[in-house]
Amino acid sequence: MNRVAWVISPPEKGSGGFRTICTKASYLDQHGFECHFFILPGSEAYKSSGTVAEQIYLWFGYKPKSVRVEHTIPCNFDIAIATAWPTAEFVAFQSTPLKLYFIQDYEPWFYPMGECYLRAENTYRLDLKPITIGRWLSSKVSQYYPLSVPFCDFGVDLELYAANKNYREPFSVCAIYQPGKDRRLSGMLIKAIELVCTYDSRVSFYLYGSNQKVSTDSDRIHQLGVLTTSECADLYSRCSVGISLSASNPSRLPFEMLASGLNVVEVFGENTAYDFKSNAIRFSETSPEGIASALLSSLNETQVDCSELASIEVENQMFLDAVFNYQNNTVKPKGDTLVDVRTLPVSINDELAQLSRDVALINYKISADAQxxxxxxxxxxxxxxxxxxxxxxxxxxxxxxxxxxxxxxxxxxxxxxxxxxxxxxxxxxxxxxxxxxxxxxxxxxxxxxxxxxxxxxxxxxxxxxxxxxxxxxxxxxxxxxxxxxxxxxxxxxxxxxxxxxxxxxxxxxxx
Known part of the structure; x- marks a missing residue:
């Protein structure tokens, strides 16, 4: 049996990215793997591994074989998987035979150009084997890797998120609102909502995804906070249009909205154009007025056909296939690419690289002991x-x-x-x-x-x-x-x- 070490940061309640990690781990468990979660030392000093294990099960319904904090992954593990850029360096330091990087977004874009941007970008240059969620993200990070980058299509639980013939509120809109994530364009969203409320008095909105409230006195803007998956499915079944905006890799939410029969509004960009196949998507200009225009247009459309969507089983199998391909060294190479060699950085001194590694490992040990x-x-x-x-x-x-x-x-x-x-x-x-x-x-x-x-x-x-x-x-x-x-x-x-x-x-x- 292959023993898998998933290196994580403790999740937040309602995290879609962490739910995806649990889904993939659960699928591996069902196919001859044994998944353990390792908390990145120093990532969350206020929670013990026992507390994190309880929250993972309570919030995401998954129970890994173990949840632990250690300064290094034991040698009896076959695979280590980084799950976000802060975990990548830790995985790169390990002696595990296969080291993977499960990439769910282009994380340098989470920061302004500076140290965090460059550190996040540099994780794609580590000796890790990438697997991405989505085709655009595979294309985006392929510049850093010599081989093709395996990807998983965005899959949907087609039993939970299903279009139905129930009555829908004709001018109701649900929108993902996450002001703590700049890439979700929350400020632009609120301005678009204010425009629509002024323009058409029939439209009402349901905001969800964050407990942070919008300051508004409008009785047409309902704030639902963080919802469970079943509560999301119920909301989608009642509304006519869904809004899910992303300035980086798309969220899984618009695919679930489509499966539920909603017309969906998303901003237009190369990051969103790759992965959506359904003509129900209404791409908007990246402005409040552009989003508002696409929304109003969508309200007049009939219910969508979601037959082109992939199931969550297809997505999980694509992930498993990628793991097997790396184990068997069958990932295909890319075609030749041109490299501009006019300016190259100074090569890193080997002794300095080793010193940096040693310091990092000491700090991991200190953080693990503190936790x-x-x-x-x-x-x-x-x-x-x-x-x-x-x-x-x-x-x-x-x-x-x-x-x-x-x-x-x-x-x-x-x-x-x-x-x-x-x-x-x-x-x-x-x-x-x-x-x-x-x-x-x-x-x-x-x-x-x-x-x-x-x-x-x-x-x-x-x-x-x-x-x-x-x-x-x-x-x-x-x-x-x-x-x-x-x-x-x-x-x-x-x-x-x-x-x-x-x-x-x-x-x-x-x-």
């Missing part, structure tokens, strides 16, 4: 004195668990021969998983000036059954090397009050 839930009521920190401190330099720490910092406390390190030590008392009972923040500072007792040294975080769990009771970590900030131990002890001193007394007692008994 390991610890059932602890005590933390001890030791700073090894590998550098000289002035006699008037004080090393201090601020720590807190509550998000509003209402429980913030300060504590000083105490000198013990060639090292500094500090003990922190934590609440013996907490109601839910919480992040312990420890901020380290050096302070000059003469000038009263402080210098921030670094931050240590740790996920603290209220339940011993779901966490470890003891954890040791070694963390460095430049030349400063700290050893941190989190543990469960029967009784601990109130460190904010009694740390200095404890230090004196320790020094006496050591003499």
């Amino acid at each position: 390991t839930p610890v059932c602890a009521n005590h933390a001890s920190i030791t700073l090894f004195m590998n550098i000289d401190f002035d006699s008037h330099t004080l090393i201090r720490a601020a720590y807190w668990l509550r998000s509003d910092q209402s429980d913030l406390k300060w504590i000083d390190f105490n000198r013990n021969r060639d090292q500094l030590e500090m003990d922190i008392s934590l609440p013996s009972q907490i109601s839910s998983e919480s992040i312990l923040y420890i901020h380290l500072y050096s302070s000059d007792v003469i000038t009263n000036q402080s210098l921030f040294l670094g931050e240590i975080t740790q996920l603290i769990s209220p339940s011993a059954s779901e966490s470890v009771n003891d954890l040791n970590r070694d963390i460095s900030f430049g030349k400063l090397h700290f050893h941190v131990n989190f543990s469960q002890v029967d009784s601990v001193l109130d460190a904010s009050k009694d740390a200095s007394i404890a230090s004196v007692l320790k020094s006496i008994f050591r003499r």
Whole structure:
């Protein structure tokens, strides 16, 4: 059986992209694979792997073989799959025999031209094997790869999203509204809706996809928030027109709208022209007035024919075929392409590349340890004195668990021969998983000036059954090397009050 490591960032409720990941993983499970989800270290410090596993099952109905946070993928895995650009570098570092990149959008376009844009683009140059959702996206990223880029057509659950003969509200429009995603053109959408409301008093709108509200006093704009798939299907069955706008790869939503018998409005561009076959799509100019014009035209059209749409089974089989083709080395090469060689970048120094890799792997390890839930009521920190401190330099720490910092406390390190030590008392009972923040500072007792040294975080769990009771970590900030131990002890001193007394007692008994 092939063991598959899907590297993910924890999902948001209602995420269509994450639902697609779960659908593909479930299909692989049914065809001789065993799928595990690995949370990218550092991507979500506020959730343990257990919490993420519960949310995946609750929100998407899928239960992978395991959900875990680890700084590296074990060697007994056959396939690792990156699922978004931040996960690609992590997968590229692994020793897994086959490393895939499941690409659902052209993610550089999520950012203005700058560091994030270039970092996202550079993931297409890593030694990963791509599979895309949609034909346009395959064409878009093919410039980065020597072989043809396998793709999956956008498939639809044709049982859930089905055209029916039920009564539809004749001037009702459903529209995906996601202001947190610039590529969904939410500002342009709202302006188009305002135009239509002014132009035709019969039209009403149902916005969904986000809990962020539009500021409006119109009783013809209904805001439904995030919907389940069944709630979406019910909405589509009642409306006459659907709007789903995208400035990058199309969403799956317009295909589901088409399957439900809706006429659909989408902005026109090379990114949208590749994947739609149905003549029910009304492409609009990329302006509020263009969208409004296409919408009004669609209201006068009859119900669409959705016979050209692919099923979700066809989409999943295309994904499986791509995996098999990579395993069997049967992906076809591309034709020759011309390369402009007048200007080429300086080649990356091998030693620098290795150094960068080493630093990244260390950071993954630190982040993975921080996300390991610890059932602890005590933390001890030791700073090894590998550098000289002035006699008037004080090393201090601020720590807190509550998000509003209402429980913030300060504590000083105490000198013990060639090292500094500090003990922190934590609440013996907490109601839910919480992040312990420890901020380290050096302070000059003469000038009263402080210098921030670094931050240590740790996920603290209220339940011993779901966490470890003891954890040791070694963390460095430049030349400063700290050893941190989190543990469960029967009784601990109130460190904010009694740390200095404890230090004196320790020094006496050591003499």
